[in-house]
Every structure is written in C-alpha cells, then in structure tokens.
Amino acid sequence: MGPKPTSVTNRIRVLRADAGEMTQAELARRIGVTRQTVIAIEHGRYSPSLELAFQIAHVFGRPLDDVFQYEAPGTRP
Amino acid sequence: MHDADLVLPGDDEPIAMTMGERTVWAYLVTVVVTSGVYLTLMVTRLADGPVAEIAWVGPMLWTIGASVLGSVVLTIVLTIAGTISATIARSIASARTGQRGRPAAPVVEIDAGSDARDRDINLVGDHVLVGVLGAGFAGALVLAMLEADTFWIGNLLFVFGTLGAIVETTTKIRLYRRGF
Numbered sequence: 317m318g319p320k321p322t323s324v325t326n327r328i329r330v331l332r333a334d335a336g337e338m339t340q341a342e343l344a345r346r347i348g349v350t351r352q353t354v355i356a357i358e359h360g361r362y363s364p365s366l367e368l369a370f371q372i373a374h375v376f377g378r379p380l381d382d383v384f385q386y387e388a389p390g391t392r393p
Numbered sequence: 394m395h396d397a398d399l400v401l402p403g404d405d406e407p408i409a410m411t412m413g414e415r416t417v418w419a420y421l422v423t424v425v426v427t428s429g430v431y432l433t434l435m436v437t438r439l440a441d442g443p444v445a446e447i448a449w450v451g452p453m454l455w456t457i458g459a460s461v462l463g464s465v466v467l468t469i470v471l472t473i474a475g476t477i478s479a480t481i482a483r484s485i486a487s488a489r490t491g492q493r494g495r496p497a498a499p500v501v502e503i504d505a506g507s508d509a510r511d512r513d514i515n516l517v518g519d520h521v522l523v524g525v526l527g528a529g530f531a532g533a534l535v536l537a538m539l540e541a542d543t544f545w546i547g548n549l550l551f552v553f554g555t556l557g558a559i560v561e562t563t564t565k566i567r568l569y570r571r572g573f
Contacts, residue, residue, distance in 0.1 A: 322572070329399045339403035349508040352411050361572025362510050 322363045326384045329358055331376045347371045407482035409475055413511035414569045417518075419467035421562035423460050428555040431456040435548060444544045453551060514568045522561040529553020 332338040340358070344351045347368060356362035357372075364372065373383045410418075431452055438447045529550055536546045 329401065332401055333399055337401050339401065341403060341406070349510065350411050351406075352408060353508050353510040355408065356510060356572055359572070362513075363573075365509060365513075368509055 322360050323387050323389060324363045324384055325360060325387060326357065328354075328372065328383065331378065331383060335376055343372070343375060346375050406486060407479050409479040410471075411507070411511065411569075412472070413507045413514065414566070415471045415475065416464070416468050417562050417565045417569070419471055420460075420464040421559065421566070423463035423467055424555060424558045424562070427456050427460045427463060428551075428558075432552070432555075444542050447544055449544055449547060453547065456551075514565050514573075517568060517573070518561045518565040521564050522557045525553055525557035525560050529557070 328343070332340070332343060340354045341351045344354045347354075348371075349368070353362065353364075357364055369380060369384055373380045376383060434452060435447070435449060438449075529552070532553065533546050533550050536549060
C-alpha cells in the first residue's frame with residue numbers, strides 16, 4: 317500500500333474501543349454516512365469535511381484535536 | 394498497542410461496494426461496450442464509402458440510449474449480485490466469530506445510499522469531465538468554422554463525450570479505492 321493521500325491522522329479506532337467497542341456501522345449510523353466512509357476516514361484515505369469531523373468528535377464527546385491530528389508535510393520523523 | 398493493530402467487533406465484516414461506486418462501475422462498463430460497438434461500426438463504414446453517405450445519427454442515438462438503459466440495468470444486476478455475495482460472506486463471518494466465542498457479528502449495513510464522500514468524489518469526477526468536454530467543444534467549433542461535414546462534428550463530440558465518461562469514471566474509481 318502506498319503513502320496515505322492525506323496528512324490528517326485520527327484516533328477513531330481507539331476512541332471506538334474506549335466507547336464500549338463501538339462498531340464502524342454504529343458510528344456510521346450516528347453521523348449519517350456509510351460504513352465504507354468510516355473505514356476510509358479511519359485508514360486515512362478520506363479527509364472528512366469540518367462539519368463531519370465535528371460530528372465524529374461529538375459522538376465520542378471529545379474536542380476535535382483529540383480525534384484528528386494534522387502532520388504538516390516534512391515534519392514526520 | 395498501535396492503532397492499526399486494533400480489531401474491534403464488526404471491523405472484519407465484509408465491506409460491500411457503495412451504491413455510488415457500483416453505479417460508476419456500471420456506467421464505465423456500459424460506455425466502453427456501447428461506444429466501442431458504435432465506433433467500430435463507424436470506422437467500418439468510413440472504409441466503405443464517402444463520409445456524406447454514412448448514416449450515423451440513428452446508430453448514435455441508439456448507442457446513447459443503450460448506454461443510459463444499460464448502466465441502469467447493470468447497476469441493478471450488480472446490486473443484486475453484491476447483496477447476495479455480502480449476505481453469504483456475512484453468514485460465513487458470523488459462523489466463524491461464533492466459533493471463537495465472540496458475539497455473533499451484527500447485521501452489516503450493506504448499502505446506505507450516497508453520503509458526503511460520494512458527493513466529494515462526484516465533484517472531482519465532474520471537474521475532470523468538464524475539462525475533457527471543453528476540449529471536445531473547442532474542437533467541434535474549429536470543425537464548424539472549417540465547414541467540415543456534420544459527420545465529423547457530431548462524431549468528434551461523441552468521441553470526447555466517451556473519453557470524458559471514461560476519464561470521469563476511472564477518476565472516481567481511483568478515489569473510491571485509493572482515497573484522497
């Protein structure tokens with residue numbers, strides 16, 4: 317698999333585990349997208365809109381930067 | 394434990410193709426087949442006689458109609474086939490997880506229609522389509538200014554329409570598969 321197309325990383329999988337092992341399908345249902353979109357976001361293959369990102373953070377009851385992190389190009393070790 | 398090592402219940406459920414991606418695949422296959430047949434017919438007729446005597450309007454209209462109808466029919470066929478295969482895969486996965494003592498996998502969302510990612514992918518696809526159609530439009534204008542036969546003008550637009558559809562759909566499939 318090649319490099320991820322986005323510089324935005326996330327902790328959605330960890331947060332789902334902390335939220336009683338929430339399934340991808342359940343998270344998808346709660347934010348109104350398909351499970352495939354949740355998978356694409358988790359794997360860094362799709363950067364969600366700001367609104368969708370806030371919806372995901374709201375589901376976990378966390379601030380946005382607890383869920384998503386941005387690595388500026390060239391800052392990776 | 395690294396995030397990537399985490400596998401939560403349901404994560405290993407089969408992943409069905411979304412309705413949006415399925416429609417794109419159906420459109421790509423249909424356009425390639427119908428346009429391929431039409432262009433082969435036109436090339437054959439070009440070799441047989443003068444351009445002014447070639448009947449192209451009827452075949453082109455039939456081709457466009459077949460493309461529209463064919464993509465709808467193929468989307469329905471792919472949806473039925475995808476649903477059946479996802480159901481079978483889900484049953485196998487449920488049986489497997491049941492044997493391990495884990496709770497049976499929940500009912501998977503096979504298809505929930507289009508969402509924000511589909512709309513974003515459509516926007517990018519439309520953007521590349523407009524670029525190709527614009528080039529075809531410019532070419533048709535040049536041919537009209539040169540007073541070329543309507544055969545060449547109509548078929549140039551058709552070829553660029555086909556190219557546009559192919560570039561649009563392959564772009565969308567790449568975005569669905571590799572992300573953006």
